Amino acid sequence: MSALITCSHVDFGYENQDAVMDLTLEIDEGDYFCVLGVNGSGKSTLVKGLLGLIKPTGGSLVVSQELKKTGIGYLPQQTSAQKDFPATVWEVVLSGALGLIGNRPFYRRREKEMALSAMERLGISDLRRRCYRELSGGQQQRVLIARALCAARKMLILDEPVTGLDPQAIQEFYSLVRELNRDGMTIFMVTHDVANVVGQAGKILHLQQKVLFYGSPEEYVKTAEGRGFLGGGAV
């Protein structure tokens, strides 16, 4: 097991205002890592930091060479504009390979094959010509994961992936993520959905600007934060 991302005492912030402070964590290969926290607790800032979209304002963030080569797949929160966007599934999935084409204007066969195999892996090959906006929420989420898989082979970052899905789609989504994780994909997920996550994550980080908890789910449910977030009565 080697660490893909190592943070030690990292701060992230905007304009003199720290959104995340003194964060120390390690994401290892094969991890199933969940970040919990209320709105505005710095979760999205952390995601941007790991993706390299913002620079740490303090501490050190080390991304392994291996991960730099294979890239990080990103599943952003859906925007309202996307829900009625005219694009075929194929167009959306293929756009995941965007990072690989550099300055070339078009996709090569290699990228197209990656997109095809990602669709195969998620069982959406038959949706290829369908319009993205006509799919159900669960299907849309599969399309976006397929897109993320085009960008990465080692690690996926999922930002609030189950928001707006119906309960059945949520369960299907989690079993899909577990499957990807079993196949060796490192998962880093930001979510509100504590109840479902506690049962399956390998590591939990509870964030409230600072780290409130960092450890295994078994320990988490015993802590005051865990009980509070789970609604008091659980476990």
Add this chain to the structure above:
Amino acid sequence: MNLILEMLSYPFLARAFMGGILVSLCAALLGVSLVLKRYSMIGDGLSHVSFGALSVAVAIGWAPLAVSVPVVVLAAYFLLRITENSRVKSDAAIAMISAGALAVGIVATSLSTGMATDVNSYMFGSILAMSPSDVRLMVVLSGAVLGLFGFCYNKMFAVTFDENFARAAGVKVSLYNVLIAVLTAVTIVLGMRMMGAMLISSLIIFPAVTSMRIFKSFRGVTVCSGVVSVVCFCVGMTMSYRFSTPAGASIVLVNLAMFGVFWAAARCVGR
């Protein structure tokens, strides 16, 4: 057919056709991205700013294009920033800027004497406004827009569909946004002299919305928008010549009719 040949025998009409087709094409392509990014109102706001800048330029006696292009480009940049910054309500800000620019234009016009016909033609458009140098500018502009969509098509798609993902994939999203804003600004300034400040935003919005009724892929919508826009322009111009109606308004009415046809067709197919 004879009608078209007759029209093209007038040099100013031939110029208007040439320039108008290029502007329609640019506006439609940029419009796809703007409409899908929920920036439709930016086009409308920019046309008002453009009107204000032109009126002031005419009142002071400066060259209209040299003043309005930089002003509108700046306005486009600020409107984009406002829209990206969620703390400000962007629709309200755009409405304020539109009304403010319009008011500046009207006051500047009323204070200056004479010249009023020029401003009137900026408001509602005039096919006589197209000079040979305008047409040359339009050729350059459409070259830039077609180049953007030709060589950066996949990046344009990614930036339009999902900015966050594109940014994570290493695409310079802000650069593309600024590029879109600048090209839109230039398209509006050039197009409004023919279409009029009040109507130019329809060239940006109608073709994209019309195409979205039927086409389900980004590529389909983009290509169809360009075709629909050029066809509507040509039909509108011809009708304007045949029935002596104002060119800008005729073109918008044809666009509206085209939207109706696409909408009905989509309904019949049963989506």
